[in-house]
Amino acid sequence: MKHGNKILSLAILAALSANTLPASAAAPDKVRVVVSFQPGKAAEIHKAAAAAHGAVVHEIFGMDAMALEVPTQALKGLQNNPNVLYVEEDEKRYALALSKQGATGGQSVPYGISMVQADQLSDASAGNRKVCIVDSGIDANHEDLVGNRLTGEWDRGTGWWYTDENHHGSHVAGTIAAVNNALGVVGVNPNKNIQLHIVKVFGADGWAYSSSLTTAVNKCGAAGANVISMSLGGGRPMKTEEKAFSTLAAKNVLSIAAAGNDGTTAVSYPAGYASVVSVGALDANKEWASFSQYNSKVELSAPGVSVLSTVPMGTGAAPSLTVGNAAYTVSEMEGSPKASASAPLANFGLGDKVDGSVSGKICLIQRGTVDFATKVSNCQASGGKGAVVYNNVAGGFGGTLGTTVTAIPSVTASQADGQAMLGQLGQTATVSVAPANYASWDGTSMATPHVSAVAALVWSLHTNCTAAQLRVSLDNSAMDLGTAGRDAKFGFGLVQAKAAHDRINSMGCGK
Known part of the structure; x- marks a missing residue:
């Protein structure tokens, strides 16, 4: 994940209020922004965009908001439109994987499975949970993913969910649910019980706008997801995006995202929102990965160095x-x-x-x-x-x-x-x-699905817990690493499936 400081012209700065920011755009005289508007006023926003010689480029699913590309000089008029609540930059979000290394051979158990104690709990009840993976799609015909309970979405920009031109989403899916079948690897939930819903926001280039991510997570919610797994992030927060996650949390959905790979104290989003669990990366020795971003938002840690998982058939090396x-x-x-x-x-x-x-x-x-x-x-x-x-x-x-x-x-x-x-x-x-059909990758992208899958696994055994209660139980049962208590590099520590299950059994939800 790379972020650069945007050079903003004085004209753009004058066009927006102090709490909003303009976007970079395809054309030098245009900017891409998200407009939040009054309920029922979508038609008026379409008209305003057209009158400004701009265009609607994305209508955000489930919200009174849309992304527009408009001339820079039209921003002030758009901001002052009585139907508009606010205008903000449409930020970019990136897949958060680093180095890649192919692998072949028979089935092996990645080190992360035992590190998060997934091998100590049965996933026989996991069918009552649905994990929504927001990523680059998956190879649904992969030898180690086929047979899972898979559903997904079609997207006008990225196409069908069951192909993966970037390979990132397939790797994430394997950590969550690679099948125990004598091939490749096993996931945290390896017995084809967990429900997976795939929303494809990335193409081969591995990035998407925040407006597309917001639509994606809202579609996860509409599909009945219990957990949303997002191995992605970007450098600035978005009001519209944050509102979507707060709404999902209120609807009992647990959202989990990567802390970022810059190895700095910078906060990545959506991981930085209060309603989202931020996940940092560890190596096989439970040491902090030097690329993993560290800050007060990091909540849980999981394996993220040399994580072996699935990639589209034949695309690994x-x-x-x-x-x-x-x-x-x-x-x-x-x-x-x-x-x-x-x-x-x-x-x-x-x-x-x-x-x-x-x-x-x-x-x-x-x-x-x-x-x-x-x-x-x-x-x-x-x-x-x-x-x-x-x-x-x-x-x-x-x-x-x-x-x-x-x-x-x-x-x-x-x-x-x-x-x-x-x-x-x-x-x-x-x-x-x-x-090769498998590869070892690094990144907080690889840590995130460990936490998402453990959350679904534990929750499947305690469906009486709310998402908020489960989150507290996962935090309180994590293996404390680094400085005693919560710290910037490890959060509460390494997520632990069996410890969380035992804690809920003995103390109840949210303790």
Whole structure:
């Protein structure tokens, strides 16, 4: 998630009252704003937009509000329209995942399942709960998601819920409900009982406007969702968005969102609203993830580092490397083609120039000086059959080729492994990047579905609890980490399914 300070012209600043902000827009002389208006006055707002030579770009479902794109000079008149309550910037919301690493093989249990105690509770009653996933859709035909109780929405901008061009939503869904079927992974609720409702707000680019998010969560409520899971966020609050979440909370819906991945004290929204649970990320050692935003709004923590889950079939990448008789653990060079190559290993130095001596060989390249795309492209231009980029500092890493298209497979390796391979030059190396249906990702995006799924699991066993009471029980039963009591990095601590269940059993709801 990246946020930049917007440079606002004096004309725009003068056009709005002190408690509103204008938006950046597709055209330099236009802005995209959300207008909240008097009940029953939608037709008048349409007329006002047209009169201002603007357009209605989104009508927010379930609310007297819509997004308009209008000329900058029309903002003052819009703000002063008697049918208008307020005008605010239509902020952007982003998917909150970081690095990606493919995986293949038989079924495994991700470390997060036991960390949140999901393996200590039965999900046999989970059919009485519905989790609404607001994200990029899912691959409904995925081998590890098929058979779940799935419903969803069609969206004019993003299409049908059962496809996932961004891959993010499928990863989230797997953490919640990947099936116990001898394939891939298992989710927190693995036995096809939990109800999932999918609302697709992201396309392949992984962002959406707040107005679209507001429509999405209102549709979750209309579909009967008990829990809304949002692995997304943005840098500024929105009145209209906040009102939607407050209304949902009053209707007994529990909303849960990612705290953000900037690693700062900045507050992300919707996680920052009082009616939304903000989720921070931990690693497998229950340590705070350095990318996880930390502030007074963080309420619960959950696994968010190297979380293995589902991605659309065949879209993941599983890298592998052998040199001679040694197999090395390598990471994905994002953008590498799915391919395999075997050839003698050759030292290609820093890979900063074309060198015909590596023709017909696998290039071993040290990280540094030039970008990864240049290194791999130079290897290819030299006649190299594949590339291995090893770290110039301790540890492994993941790289990306960006928009550069290459034809040879490429992977990354740790510094120690790279140095070991320097002693194997001339031996046959096999670099492979195979298609995968699963991937390990980092992010508060990955932590959020753990909490959403645990909330639904515990609630399914205590349907007499309200959403507000369940929230208190989850907070009070969390494993305290870091500074004693609630703190900025961990909130109340690591969410615990069994502990929450036991607490409600012994003390009642909301204790």
